[in-house]
Amino acid sequence: MRVPSSGDVARVIVALPLACCAIGLAGADVGGGRGYPATPWRVSGPASVQDLEEARVIADQHQALSISAEPAAAGDLDSRQIWKVSLRAEKPLQGESARYALVGRSDSGTTVTLRFSQIESFVVTSSNRKSITLAVTVWPDISPEELLRTKPSYRQLADGYRRTVVLTMDLKSPDGRPLAFAGPGEYGAVIPLEKLGPGTKGDFYAGHPHSVDPRRFWWAIPSIANDKDYPYRMIPMASFERGPAANQG
Amino acid sequence: MDTDQIRNEVLTRLEVEREVREQLARQHGEPGASTGKSRWAWLDSKLGLLLIGAVISGVLVPTFQFTQEEIRWHRQNRYESLERQLDSMRESLKQFIAVQALSAELYDLGLAVLETPTTTADPQRLEQWRKDFRALQARRVQQNAAFAATVFYFPTESQPAIRSAWNDLMRPAQQLQTLVGDLLDGMGQGPAGTSPAGRSPDPNEVAVQMDINLAEVNQSYERVLALLRQQLVEVENESAKFR
Numbered sequence: 379m380r381v382p383s384s385g386d387v388a389r390v391i392v393a394l395p396l397a398c399c400a401i402g403l404a405g406a407d408v409g410g411g412r413g414y415p416a417t418p419w420r421v422s423g424p425a426s427v428q429d430l431e432e433a434r435v436i437a438d439q440h441q442a443l444s445i446s447a448e449p450a451a452a453g454d455l456d457s458r459q460i461w462k463v464s465l466r467a468e469k470p471l472q473g474e475s476a477r478y479a480l481v482g483r484s485d486s487g488t489t490v491t492l493r494f495s496q497i498e499s500f501v502v503t504s505s506n507r508k509s510i511t512l513a514v515t516v517w518p519d520i521s522p523e524e525l526l527r528t529k530p531s532y533r534q535l536a537d538g539y540r541r542t543v544v545l546t547m548d549l550k551s552p553d554g555r556p557l558a559f560a561g562p563g564e565y566g567a568v569i570p571l572e573k574l575g576p577g578t579k580g581d582f583y584a585g586h587p588h589s590v591d592p593r594r595f596w597w598a599i600p601s602i603a604n605d606k607d608y609p610y611r612m613i614p615m616a617s618f619e620r621g622p623a624a625n626q627g
Numbered sequence: 628m629d630t631d632q633i634r635n636e637v638l639t640r641l642e643v644e645r646e647v648r649e650q651l652a653r654q655h656g657e658p659g660a661s662t663g664k665s666r667w668a669w670l671d672s673k674l675g676l677l678l679i680g681a682v683i684s685g686v687l688v689p690t691f692q693f694t695q696e697e698i699r700w701h702r703q704n705r706y707e708s709l710e711r712q713l714d715s716m717r718e719s720l721k722q723f724i725a726v727q728a729l730s731a732e733l734y735d736l737g738l739a740v741l742e743t744p745t746t747t748a749d750p751q752r753l754e755q756w757r758k759d760f761r762a763l764q765a766r767r768v769q770q771n772a773a774f775a776a777t778v779f780y781f782p783t784e785s786q787p788a789i790r791s792a793w794n795d796l797m798r799p800a801q802q803l804q805t806l807v808g809d810l811l812d813g814m815g816q817g818p819a820g821t822s823p824a825g826r827s828p829d830p831n832e833v834a835v836q837m838d839i840n841l842a843e844v845n846q847s848y849e850r851v852l853a854l855l856r857q858q859l860v861e862v863e864n865e866s867a868k869f870r
Contacts, residue, residue, distance in 0.1 A: 414738070416838060421831040461846070589845040592838045612838045614731030614845065 413611030416590050417598035424599060430522035437495035437596035438478035439464070443559055444584035445569055448577065459585075460561045460569065463494065467555040468570055476560070480514065482545035490545045492516060494582065495596055498540070502578045510571050511546045512580075518597050525597055532605035535597065547571065588613045706869035709862060712780060716859050719777035723855060726774055729767045730800050730844050736760060737807035737837050740814060741830060753814055760811055764804065771797070785858045792851040799843035806837055 414420070418437075424430045443463040464476030479493045480500075498517035502510060517540040520530075530539075549572045550556055558570040559580075574580075587609040595603075595610060602608060669675045736759060743752075778789055810833065 414838070416842070418835055419831070420834040420838060586845070586849070589842055589849060591842050592835055612734075612841050614727060614734055614841060 413588065413613035415598065415603035415608050416587075416592040416610040416612050417595050417603040418593050419599055419603065420592065424526065427522045427526060430525065430596060430599075433593075433596040434493070434495050434522065436593050438493050440591045440593045441478070441494040441497075441582050442585050442590070442594070443569075444581045445559075445574070446579040446581070458569075460559055460567045461591075462562045463559050464562070465557060466560050467551045468558040468560070468568060469555060480512065480545065480547060482512070482547035484543070484545055490543060492543060492545070495594070497582050499579060499581045499583070501580075502574045502576050503544070504576055505549075505572075505574065507549075509546050509548055510574060511544065514543045514545060516541050516543055520597065525599060529599065529601040532598075532602045532608040535602055536607070587611060702869050706866060709866035709869065713859070713862055713866060715777065715780035716855070716862060719774065719780055720855055720859065722770065722774040722777055723851065726767075726770050726796075726800075727844075727848050729763060729770055730803060730841075730848075732763055733767075733800075733803055733807055734837065734841050736763065737803070737810060738834075740807065740810045741834055741837070753811075756814075757811055760808060767800075767804065781855070781858050782862065785854065789851065789854050789858075792847065792854055796844065796847035796851055799840045799847060803837065803840040803844060806833070806840060 418433050424433065439462060441463055443460045445458045447458065464478055465480065466476040467474065470476070478495075479491050480497065481489065481491050484490045492514055496516055496519065498515040500512040500514040503513050504511045518525075518535050519539045519541050520528075520535070548557070556570050556572055558568045560569070561567040588611060590610050592598075592610075592612070598608070598610070670679065736756065740756060775793070778786055778793070781789055813828065
């Protein structure tokens with residue numbers, strides 16, 4: 379029988395920095411360097427607008443959504459992050475296809491469709507038992523034609539090409555089933571729209587820039603991806619730290 | 628002292644005794660008053676006090692001391708057990724980080740192959756890449772096993788989640804390995820490498836697919852690491868309670 383002695387204390391003093399080193403190592407990029415830009419145009423850029431349109435359809439289906447922990451209204455969510463997010467009925471029917479866009483009404487009553495690949499983030503401004511109103515930040519707000527014509531740098535794209543759209547969406551599908559942001563598969567993560575209270579923020583660019591699917595960035599043509607400020611890079615990594623903000627100086 | 632004084636003192640004492648007797652008689656006459664001797668009265672005796680002292684010093688004190696020592700012994704055992712578990716968990720974390728390092732090597736090898744035009748790849752370099760690839764494959768198997776064997780050191784209730792996340796990591800890592808292997812197989816078999824179907828793979832598609840695999844490896848890696856780190860912190864906190 380023995381109690382912790384000075385030897386034990388010394389062991390703890392030695393072990394703690396070692397453990398910190400191990401965890402610190404875990405927080406480092408294993409690959410190192412700046413990495414290669416995450417883009418679907420890795421070797422060669424798009425040859426035509428059609429190429430960009432096709433890449434954009436794929437990008438719609440590979441976005442990631444993160445829901446903020448605040449306010450408490452969204453506190454009882456099982457999941458806050460969804461890879462390959464879609465918008466569908468919480469309990470889909472057999473063979474029912476998912477949507478990759480927010481569809482709602484503007485203040486003037488016109489129907490607005492915002493594809494996931496053009497959404498940067500949204501904030502819930504109000505909600506009631508039937509509908510939810512979102513202030514959506516659209517970015518990059520640029521058409522494939524304009525992208526190919528102007529060939530902006532990442533900095534130019536990040537500093538501009540942004541607008542806010544307010545739209546009101548129904549909480550339920552026309553047949554009365556609750557709508558939700560959902561991941562792929564029957565058991566994918568699900569975030570019901572009705573749980574998103576006022577003040578809740580949804581971010582499509584919150585993930586670590588080294589853990590992103592390159593197919594998301596349909597707009598990352600060589601003029602953008604080769605910009606030194608382009609943050610999304612492929613590096614074998616092991617970081618807990620949040621990456622730099624996606625499109626802020 | 629003369630005779631009168633002595634007589635007076637004796638009378639006074641007798642008077643006091645009489646009053647005491649009368650008072651006692653009154654008390655005994657009151658309802659509810661005990662008529663006999665208390666059963667605990669013996670405790671007031673010298674023998675009683677001696678026995679009580681003997682019980683306290685001979686039984687209660689040793690029992691208390693023994694219980695205290697037993698509690699300390701259990702605490703010490705628990706502390707040492709948790710410290711041993713922590714050492715093993717830290718070792719497991721190291722093994723896991725080494726797994727990711729191998730994925731990084733595979734990715735780098737794939738990029739090197741991809742960025743070398745088939746026409747300029749000399750046979751010696753190609754053979755070296757293939758050797759490197761085979762060595763990486765073998766090391767990967769060993770390292771995966773080295774980590775998988777250490778999952779047992781984590782708290783039992785956390786093991787299913789760790790294994791599930793670990794399996795999620797294995798899938799994209801295996802795909803990355805297959806992709807690099809296919810690239811190497813395609814080298815030297817025709818222009819730009821030719822797939823078994825006879826179609827030359829688009830270098831852009833291959834590069835993007837490698838990046839997709841790497842992104843999935845990174846995501847899964849973070850999930851496993853988060854689980855391991857959470858368990859490590861929990862056991863550290865538990866250990867601190869017994870320090």
